[in-house]
Amino acid sequence: GQNIDQPTEMTATEGAIVQINCTYQTSGFNGLFWYQQHAGEAPTFLSYNVLDGLEEKGRFSSFLSRSKGYSYLLLKELQMKDSASYLCAVMNSNYQLIWGAGTKLIIKP
């Protein structure tokens, strides 16, 4: 079967760094996406990785290891507005996104 695993909830302090992990098993691989979703709102695109390595975008970075079926999202200099759920999704061989249940990130002052 196809499976995406990520922690249910994480807590971090404002100004700190947090790493959200995602492991996956899918039928084929055409890239991995990270989305941010604030409570009651729609998911919004953060990053896309298809090759191994680190992609950096401002305070957010995303890493991929295809051989390990593993990705992480790194958030630096955390701000209160970063409190949200972070969704990991893998595009399978049919170009369909398989989604994890999301990681709820709580930022404390």
Add this chain to the structure above:
Amino acid sequence: IAGITQAPTSQILAAGRRMTLRCTQDMRHNAMYWYRQDLGLGLRLIHYSNTAGTTGKGEVPDGYSVSRANTDDFPLTLASAVPSQTSVYFCASSDQEGMGDTQYFGPGTRLTVL
């Protein structure tokens, strides 16, 4: 309008009733998708359309139907609603249905079936 709109924002529906959720995009994207999001579960694909005139079944299509008469609109119909269809429904679109194409989401419809 810019992006994707969905209507209604929320709805309470009696079991057995028919309901159509509307989705419209103005980005001229070819591919459109319907997902449901339930607590503790990832987004699950209900139906999709790669281009106007074509549709396909996703992971959880039973009880739902879609049509794609033109590029902009992709309505989702529940023929006879049941309580297990209580969920938040998101419509999304992407330029193509292909590698790396980012999906953009509408604001969602919160549906409660009693």
